[in-house]
Amino acid sequence: MSAVTTGPSTATEPSPLRGWLAVLAVTLGIFSLMTSELLPVGLLSPVGTDLEVSAGTAGLMVTVPGLVAAVSAPLITVATGRVDRRLVLVLLVGLVAAANLASAFATSFALVLVARFLIGVSVGGFWSIAGGIALRLVPERHVPRAMALIFGGVETASVLGVPAGTFIGDLSGWRVAFAAVGVLGLLALIGLVLLLPALPPVRAITLADPPRLFRANAALRAGIALTFLVITGHFIAYTFVRPLLQGRGVEDALVSPLLMVFGVAGICGNFLAGAFVARHLRRTVTAIAAALVTAMALLALVPAGTAVSAGLLVVWGLGYGAVPVTLQTWITRAAPVAAEAASSLYVSAFNLSIALGALFGGLAVDSLALTSVLWIGCGLVLLALIPAGRPAEGAGG
Incomplete structure (x- = not known):
């Protein structure tokens, strides 16, 4: 290659x-x-x-x-x-x-x-x-x-x-x-x-380089699968976070401040992941999955209320904030000598996952209960633990 x-x-x-x-x-x-x-x-x-x-x-x-x-x-x-x-x-x-x-x-x-x-x-x-x-x-x-x-x-x-x-x-x-x-x-x-x-x-790169790299590199394939499952699971639910919060009794004027809470938590999650991901890549992935699943499941289960919703958005934000730096680290380690080809695959998978998350979330919202997107998101994130079991080259525990 x-x-x-x-x-x-x-x-x-x-x-x-x-x-x-x-x-x-x-x-x-x-x-x-x-x-x-x-x-x-x-x-x-x-x-x-x-x-x-x-x-x-x-x-x-x-x-x-x-x-x-x-x-x-x-x-x-x-x-x-x-x-x-x-x-x-x-x-x-x-x-x-x-x-x-x-x-x-x-x-x-x-x-x-x-x-x-x-x-x-x-x-x-x-x-x-x-x-x-x-x-x-x-x-x-x-x-x-x-x-x-x-x-x-x-x-x-x-x-x-x-x-x-x-x-x-x-x-x-x-x-x-x-x-x-x-x-x-x-x-x-x-x-x-x-x-x-x-x-x-x-x-x-040529058009042949990314698919050739994907076929030859098992760690990269695991990283792309991980990206697809986590990002799709997140956006199936997060795309509809506003109607979800409104359905939990959150006043419309408070949605923006709560999303800002999510954002601040995400920045904190980014820094936390940056401190641990170099030595503990797989453990960081597991922690991300735990945070996302916990937040989405409890949003579907626990009684409504602004304070509870804010707390769960903090957990969700901490988890998702750690995602980009963690996934980027995985992809970089999987293909250090073909970074541009690997990056194009990663960008494609990331954006395709955003699109499919919004698409299937929309179908679920229109045909099932609004909270169904939370359960579907949980399921996809849990499935991500399967490819996460195969570490990128040189990954820590």
Whole structure:
């Protein structure tokens, strides 16, 4: 199998500040894209009411970009292999900014879905390419920290982007929330234009590389299966967290603060996982599964109430906050010499899981009881313990 490289670093020692500013610009870009993808989670009810669609149908706002991102991740990485990476990232961030602004002015749900399709294109392409950008922006000794910062944009969007967007939507309406994320995308666009250096293309992966790597690497297959089960299980339930909380008697005005509680807990979970995952990868996966299953099951079982719901969201947030850094560590260890091909598979699996979680969750909400999504989520997360039994290469206990 041919090795996949990202080329030598073009960063130079005399201007470390410029390199780190460029890293921050990429981080803001990936934060704006992932916030765009997940924004509807906290806005399903108002969007569905305003555009006259059911909660399950409104969940397509999460399903569509997830499916498209899963396909576009490897396709855009390969198709743009001869194009300056700076130009590609700028165009993708510009596209997501325009799509969010279009959503803010959409007069029908069909137009919103078209905009969500474009967001999926941007998310898949940007995330895959951004994974190797740190190597070309900072000196080699700083690459791990730069990579952590860039992927921290994914984590922060997952745990803070949704509650922040929900808060704006509750204050001023869902259209303002979409417009605000569009403006955020424009700011990221300006940052990339001003701060990113020219990044001439280097030898990129071919369409044959990811499937070949997947077939040959058992640890990578386990990591992809783990990603699929955990992320799908999470988003089957979390996509509908707003109606779930409302069904538990939580006042509409308190949903946004409770989602912010979830976000803060997620940041804490990220730091906790970062401290343990290097030496205890499998144990961290087990702890994540325990937290997610406990929170979802108790939300379905225990009596309703705002205080109890807040406590369970803390447990849920701690568990999910640890997911991205843990899964990224697994994938990196499984394929250290083919990182870009492995990353494209991981990005595809992650986004496909978001899409399928929202899709099947919507079907369950429309055809079964609302709380059914909690039990389905529990089942999928428990199944994830099966592939988690096979550690990535070099994993700790």
